Amino acid sequence: MTITAAADGSALGNPGPAGWAWYIDDERWRAGGWPRATNNQGELMAVLDLLHATEGLGEPLRILCDSQYVINSVTQWMPGWKRRGWRKADGKPVLNRELLERLDAALQGRDVRFEWVKGHAGHPLNEAADARARAVAEAYQAGREADAGPGIAGAPLPDAPLPAAAPTAAVSPTLF
DSSP: OOEEEEEEEEESSSSEEEEEEEEEETTEEEEEEEEEEOHHHHHHHHHHHHHHHHGGGOOOEEEEESOHHHHHIIIIIHHHHHHTTSBOTTSOBOTTHHHHHHHHHHHTTOOEEEEEOOTTSOOHHHHHHHHHHHHHHHHHHHTOOOOOOOOOTTOOOOOOOOOTTSOOTTOOOBOO
């Protein structure tokens, strides 16, 4: 049976307080974030954490994303970036390289299909992931804790490094 999940990111200010979340159903979802990151970093982290959380389940995975950046990065652009030493066609370094390299590794040997869904258009899974990612970003903005969600029983906790846009002094990555 295929697992269908939505993954989304949110940044207030872009960069600014940021959150990420993936959502399968009310019993299986997770969210986290950073004090300062971009929307794209949140989008990538949501997919990365979803891949790690579902890796031991042995089921195909269908990931719904409203981010063309994420979908194109992993389905079209990554092979060229890797051939060019993680540089774009114009020779400039690829942004978010660390997250993209980790995504590349997490996708190896997995049966994963990405599907674009229009954001903020009423898709129930996308709306649920978006609400949770935004709640984390708003929690960082307000200086309060946010709900990290139940995750998946037995799945590893996320390894959410600070993105490059985040400050490094006296700040540690958190899931809440």
